[in-house]
Amino acid sequence: MTAETLMPERKRCLLLYFITGLVIGALLAVVVSFCSPYCRKLIQSNTRYRHSHLIAVTNNNKNIPTDLSQTIRVLCWIVSNGKHQKSRAQHVKRTWGRRCNKLIFVSWQNDQELGTKPEDSGNSWSKTQAALKYIYANHLDEADWFFRADDQTYAIMENMRYFLYNYSPETPIYFGHKVKDHISANAGYVLSKAALRRFVEKALPNDKLCIRNSTRTESIELSECLENVGVILGDSRDRHGCARFVPFRLNKYLTSWRRDYTIFKSAEDLTCCSQTVIAYNFVMPYKMYLLDHFIYHMRTNNTAIAPISLPLR
Template sequence: MQVFSSNNTQERERERERERERERERERERERERERERERERERERERERERERERGERERERERERERERERESSIVGIFLILERETSIVSIFLILVIGLKIAWPWACLIPYAMTCSKYDDFIVRDRCLAIKKSPMKTLKFHRRLYGWGRFKWKFFVTNLLKIIIITLIVTVFLAINIDTVLYIRSLVWSPPIVRHVHMQDDLQRLPMMSIAKHFYNESSLALDRTEANILYKRVKILCIVPTIQSHVDSGRVDIINSTWGRRCNKVIYLLCPTKYRPEFINTCMYEESKKFLLDKVMFALYHVYHYYINDFDWILKADDDTYVVMENLRLLLSHYRSDQPGYLGYHFRTFLMQGYNSGGAGFVISRAGLKQAMEMGFNKGLCAISGEVEDLEIGKCMEISNVPVLNSLDKYERQTFHTDDYMRHITGAYPAWLIIYTRQSTAGGAECCSQFVISFHHLDTYSIIILHHLLYRTSVYGINTPKLLPEMFHAKKVKKLRRFVVPVQY
């Protein structure tokens, strides 16, 4: 009986313990519900903030469109005022022409007369002519009083007047304007039709980019063997994400990217708020077209890719619209890694994080497994920032939190493949001071600045992209061929974590 009572007591104790556990579980569930409610409230607040930002962005875009229309109206001015608009005002041109005509008029009249005083028969008149010969206006008045207007030979008068006007205009133009306009005038004779009627000071803004883009799309006239490149194109599938803005679409930069390196992506998508829909555009009108919303756009795009394209591509490249990427060389590097293992690579910085992070401007690449792991372990758990100005650093934090390692992007000679600046800075070694502090690898200049199989350059305008593409794909050196590349061209490895990371004094 005593044993039975003891068992009942233990059973009741266990029941009370289970009840307390259930109560604690209900309390935890209520706490989680309150946390979810707070998260929903924060999300609603973020949505309201995004709505306000969209309204501000719409107002800014309207102002930008108005400024664009104003620039269009200004650019429609043609003729001599367009040529001289940089260096001289209309008033100064008018004054120069008036002074020129003031001088030219009497001399034009006197060339057939006053310069040859011997035509006068009367010696007194001839002597007086010689005496006042140096004063054209007085000589003209003297001749008019002596002979009247009827003796004028209008053919000589008009011919010489036109000659002097033309000479005055030529001298005015070549003295008042700079060397660029002189070169422009020469280009009207020697340049092809594609650059006719373009002012040298404004040619970079007014060239017909869409027409130029079509020229680069056709490679049928080139002697190229793309066998190896085509094999890698099918084996290493890359989705390219390019943040841009509507004005760059209007200026033709997006068309240039599509006709140069963008066409070598397996798929390319652009992040912007478009005025006209195109299949490759992802609408980001909820964010203002500003650098401080770049992280918002990129995270939105990565989330979009994770949901809709994660199984269609091996790697995801993010590059700016002022970046040029040699896709064949990128595929060569990525062929040394497996896309079903997490990792991301680019130009490696050593600041702020133990594993460092990759530059956003030079472009960075995330493996399929790396993106999936970052979304599931970081983004979905709220551990990754979705808003901020320093896009590449926040992406690096998200990768480190999600245990996605940084992969090596150097070639076997320890030369960089991704580059944070334009080719002139890297080749000459004229690096900005911040890069020397940030970079994980030494910043070499000259011939050792860049890998033979360079992948990217940053801070390029549209015309530098055109020139670089032409030199890479439409220019060859006879008798020099690239051999089939050996596997040891790149060393496939994870980058070791830093013992300590660098925090710049000014950031």
């Protein structure tokens, strides 16, 4: 076969390759055009839930601040047993307590590092009355919400502020973990400014509305006193019905016995706790530092916190 006869055959092969490439390219373009909306949704859905335990807020509305720490001012008051001040309370101050707008420690033992405030020498209920009266008299205008915790509580203040953003501090309301007939103080509770006012101004002065000398626990008496002056116990669960205030150790909370204690039931034990938890209790000091590290410092590779919009007020 001569060179003259090979040339037309080579041209035909090149033309065939060219046409084949055009067809494959067109098919790929069609596939990509149909796939791209789905792919975008898939990517968005995957990134939306990364680090969803810690809420980051996007500023879609220029009038809404991305940092809620000055918009939702929270005073945290920590009840500490004097003998545990060095072993527990100071670790609250060094971890999550730094994110409160104001941090107060209430204890019978004076501590210059913590700046403790004196408490009543009676039971938990009398101590609570004394603490709330002190806060009302000295710090009412320094915060919008007042969060009670103890020295074994670990709170995620960003989640608390995001949750509270939807409520006015002038609404008489409070939040915590609701049990059968009252709240549990174990994971803490947070009162609005209006709720604190009603408690001190209306409930405490009236023995018919609030029994000041009761020997019952703080949780029961406080719930009854607040109810008697029209303060609402709000629902702090997330949209899946999962708890934001967790009053037990997590290993205990996942067991069946807690079903008899809590008023709200989760669908499954493993979904008992919200992805936007506000507070845990019975957290040992070293675990507070671990939680601080995992929540605020550690990130998996090539991931980002997905911003979400603030809820409507």
